[in-house]
Amino acid sequence: MLRAAKIKAIIFDLDGTLYTSKGMEREIAAAAESLVAQTRGMTPAQGRNLLRSAKKRLAESLEEEPTLTRTCLELGIDIPDLHRAFQQQVHPERYLENDPILFALLDSLRDHCDLYIYTNNNLPLAQKILALLGVEELFSRLYTIEFCGMPKPDANALQKVVADIGGTPDSFLFVGDRQAVDLKAPRALGSSVLLVRDTSDLLQIHKTLGIIP
Structure with a gap:
């Protein structure tokens, strides 16, 4: 169960989580x-x-x-x-375009939490994807393969990410589309996790944080 009151940072996977193609x-x-x-x-x-x-x-x-x-x-x-x-x-x-619904969903979270990307992708490609979706300005930092060194799931790479952001494990919410890759290690660390299959699933975050009833 998510501990809404303690969540200060939301760390999103990118591919398959914020878009599918x-x-x-x-x-x-x-x-x-x-x-x-x-x-x-x-x-x-x-x-x-x-x-x-x-x-x-x-x-x-x-x-x-x-x-x-x-x-x-x-x-x-x-x-x-x-x-x-x-x-x-x-x-x-060739495949992605501006997504105003995704922008609105993410933008409404920024008054409550800092937003981050943690992806196995490289930085130039991640930046291009976020720019095409129209949401690149919403994230405090992108944690890509250049920073992490090893792809998810990797305990040492995860520790580097959370240490750089700062905070206790229960202050993080990890959001991804793959349990084993995106969520298993953060859950073991003591962080909250949320499995999503579609952009509309991101509304679960809003409900948990009390942004919408």
Whole structure:
């Protein structure tokens, strides 16, 4: 249960939480598959199959679905190389546009809490996505792969984020679309968490904080 009175900072995941886009998901997957193929001297189809096999093995080992970044790391892909591929091959401007409803939902929270982004994305791509959505001005800071060093879920990266923001664990609310990736570690830390599947689910925050009845 959320402890509304103590919440001072809301930390949002980005992809799949503040927006959804099948087109961007396809471009991100294709960029990773292409990079794997290039590093192994394979065709793109072979790279795709290798990623799928690695993801399946990791899922069995971890007993939860791994992120694309974690899977690429398992295959020896360096994080900077992966994100260079994303910047070159992922084009959010093809899929995203200004979202006034999202802006209103987030803006109404700022009188009550500071807002942050904590994402596995890189900073240039995260900034571009937020600018296209029209909400870039609403966040106090973006915590991206450049700051964290390792992708979620990672306990050390999470500790860096919360230490930089400052405050006790129960003063944070983490919002994301994946339990294992976005919410499991913050919950273990003692923070409140909220699973969302659609932008409209963000209204649950308002109800919890007493902004709307």
